[in-house]
Structure formats: structure tokens, C-alpha cells
Amino acid sequence: MPLNWIKKTEGAPVDAGAFSHAAGVPVAHLELWPHRSLPPKGFAGVMLAAFALILVPLFPLLGTPVAWGLLPFLMGAIWLLWAGLRRSYRDGELSEELTLWSDRIEVRRTNPRGPAQEWHANPYWVRVTMHEKGGPVENYVTLSGDGREVELGAFLSPEERTELYDDLSEMLSRVAA
Template sequence: MSVTGMPRVLFDAILHPHRSLGRGGFRLLMGAVILINLMVAGICLAAGAWPVVPFCGLDVLVLWLAFRVNYRDARLYERVRLTERDLTVQRVAWKAPERHWTFQPYWLRVRVDDRPSRRHQVTLSSHGQSVEVGAFLSPEERAEFARALNDALRAWRAPPCPPAPAE
């Protein structure tokens, strides 16, 4: 227990979905797409194919909306925190209620399912309760996360660890 009465944090990971295109790259991409569409629209107008022009703007709109949805979904994150008392998982997503799971670390099992027939998943389970974490991470990132969490749990369980709760 720390001096302030709050339990010490032994592991704290915040997992975010990976997004490969930042805001600057998005502006550059949209500028290039708009410029190309303006050139195509100009060529079509000069050739007398004026009905094509509205479609040049439509694809820009669809691309912009797709990126808007992508950036909105990037607000998702999961926080996995191990303290002297418990392990908590917090999941925050856009326009969805925040979810929390609490586990007693002594009994917690971290399972990485890496069978080729299924997508890799990290599942935390204890006493009939389980939650999948990091579903949006790459297989390598999931394996690294599971390894780090298992190391923290091993350190937590090493003597002198807190006593296991009586059942």
C-alpha cells in the first residue's frame, strides 16, 4: 500500500487502435484527390461530358466520410491496470457506455489464442468471467501485451505477494 492509502500500480497499459494516416497526411491526401477530381471534371466539361462532373465531387465526399468514421472509431481505447488489490479492464468507445471488468489477480489467467484458424485474441479470465482485450492490435502487439501482463502477474504473485482470497 502506498503512503497515500491508494494501492500501488504495478502494470498500466492503455491500448489504442493503430491509425496509419495522421491529420496532416489526411489533408495532403484530400488535397491531392480534390485536385485530381478538378482536373478530371475540367477535362470532362471541355469534352462535353458535363453529367460526369457531379460524380467527381461525390467520390471526394464518400472518401471524406470514410475517413471521418475511421477517425471517430480511433477514439476507442482499453486500459488494463494491475494494482496490489486487483486487475481492472476499462473499455471506452465513441457513443458507447464505458465498460469495466475487475479481476482478482491471484486467479487470473491470460490466454493467447494463436491458432491459424482463428484470429489471435488475448482473453483474461477468472471465476467464470472473461473479457477479450486488444482485439484491434496486430498479432505481434497482442503477444507482446500478453507477455508483459503475464510478467507483471508473475511479479505480483511472487513472495511476498498479497494473500489469496478465501473462497
């Protein structure tokens, strides 16, 4: 599953003395990333298989002028497949990180192209909402607080977003209590 919780629940949530969330240990840290259905070895296998299958109709034509006429189009098809899969990998570099302290929650979204986006608020005032219908995707999860509403995990499956909503609701209710 493309989400990883690191929960720190042992011991007191806050060190004694003056507390700063930057120096303190987070209560929880969440990493989210899009699902990768084709690993790098699979990418190489797909490219090799496509190259071999495209050469099959070319074999009977070897040594004829027709082969030279078809070759640019067949190699163009291989190049388009390679470029499309590479673009998909670059788009998959998207990631989101949520860090939760007792007095602060931060969300950092790293986009494949463009600047990173950040949001933070006091977890006591943050509200987690799941829009089952009407959002851009099914079971759309948002965090509201500090005058803004941010999406979280829009690239996850509906079941994973439901699990994320349940986990976030439970973590925020524990921190706010």
C-alpha cells in the same frame, strides 16, 4: 506501437497501514489503442490530392454542359472519401486501459459508439490466455477471473499481442507472488 506501459516497480508495492487500491499507487498501467496509419495532416493531403486528381478530367470539359453533368458525381466521390475516412477516425477512438494494483486488476474499454465496459478481479486469481488458433484473430489474448473472460488488444497486430501476453504474464506472476 499502439500500447504504452507505465510500470511502477520502485519501492514497496504497498504502503504501510490499511491499504486500499483506490488510494494506493498502481503497480502498472497499460493503455492500448488502434494503430493510426493516416495522421490528420495526411488526411488533409489525401483529400487535397483526390480533389486535384478528380478535377483533371473535368478541365477539358469546362464551359460545356457535360461538365455540369459530371460535377455532382465527382463531388459525390470526394464526399464519400471524406465520409469514409471520418468514419474510420471515429472507429479508431476505441481504447483499452488496464490498471494493476497488488490486490486488484481493472480493464476499461472505451467504445467509439456505446457505453464504456469495465471488468475487475483479484490478480491472484486472474489467468492470462493466448489463443494462437481458434480465436477471432491470431494470438487472441484473454483475461479470466471473477467468473468472466474478457478480450484485450484484439485490434493489435499478432506480434504486439504476443508481446502483450508476455508482459501481462510476467506482471501478474510478480504481483501474485
